[in-house]
Amino acid sequence: MTYCLGLLTQSGLVFTSDSRTNAGVDSVATYAKLFDFSQEGDRVLVIMTSGNLSSSQSVMSLLKQDLEDAGAENLHNLPSMYAVARYLGSKNRTIAEWDRPSLESSNISFSSRMIVGGQIKGQAHELYLIYTEGNCIQATPETPFLQLGETKYGKPILDRAFRYESSLEDAARCALISMDATMRSNLGVGPPIEIVAYTADSLRISQRCRLGEQDEFLINTRRQWEQELQRLVALMPPVPWDGCGC
Template sequence: MTYCVGMYLDEGLVMLADTRTNAGIDNISCFTKLQYFHVPGERMIAVMSAGSLSLSQSVINMIQDGLPDPETGQVETILTVPTMFRAAALIGEAIRRVHRTHDEAMREKNVSFDVSIMLGGQLAGRTMRLFQIYDAGNFVEATRDTPFLQIGDHKYGKPILDRAVTMQTPIQEAVKLALISMDSTLRSNLGVGLPLDLLTYRNDSIDGIETCRITEQDPYFTMLRERWSAALQAAHRDIPPPDWKSNTNPGQPPLNR
């Protein structure tokens, strides 16, 4: 299992992925799920993947090798596509090609076709964009109303993002929220694990990329996990108990059991 989150902000992009792959209880490995393609002054395109590692690696290799444009017939790669929309379409076509190649054999082995890709970035002179591409090759785009996307096991990390992330969120605050979201997932799902890969990108900069790998020994992430846990415990202790439980409200009928 995997958890990846991408945030689409006025200031830029935040993309965070775990690195755990799980092919059984005794076969747990670490693989990078976040990578980026950068041509200085021209483009910065980052991708994160979830689902079957073999399928996602096939897709990523295919978009680097190239596929023919359906209109012109010219081979396009992730480094030559003219727009971010075409980059999303290229990944969608790569997923469909991988599906045509492997789906029948996978079904014979009772293995589901499971892959999803998150794509974010910008080409010089064009708009920064963030997409989520599904296993059918179709995709959706982050908007001002929905400024973050998730792939993999997203349910544990979603509540904090729903409450706190907007387009106006500064990148540094967004990084903090992404890490809290990841910590919630790490605590509830053993299929998601450290180390983490983080990328931030400044809007309209093309070369304004920062990346880091966060391990168990990272002092900031350790501090964040401890303080967030303590804050949650303090918050629920500070909320008054329900009055029906203490019978302090004589006008309230007893709770039926």
């Protein structure tokens, strides 16, 4: 299972992903889902993946092969973030053409979605979601976050607390609480948690952290969030039972 989240703010971008791909009574596997393909000073590119693990790993392998081929179209010579998103979509389709028939014949679902965000020198910072079929959508000030995987548990906090105008620090807090809410309700999502923040126009990633299950900051954040929610519930006005029409 997976939960990945990209947030677009007027001052930059925040990326958050878990690292759990399988969970059971006696089976837990962790794999990185956040990948940094940045070239400091020229472009920042962060990619997060979800879906069939073999499919997403195959896409990453194709990206690296193109980077090693000096004459190929690749992440470091594409002219825009939209071109990057379309390029990633084409790699998704390539892997689908190779693997989908055999996977589906064995009743295994083929799926591979990605979030890519960043900035190319001289252009605006942007955030995209790429679907299994290769098409993409872009985050906007009106819809400033994109999710992958187990989206439903962490969405309410984003709807209520996150805005395009939020500071990067507040965006990172919202991302962490959204991730914690998902982990609290779905055992298929779990640490280590990776968080990356990018300040627009800096063309370098200078803020990132990785939080393990026993990380004191993660534990304290969860505890404080739960305590504050309980406190706020207690402060809400009582239900007007006599006037509810029961």
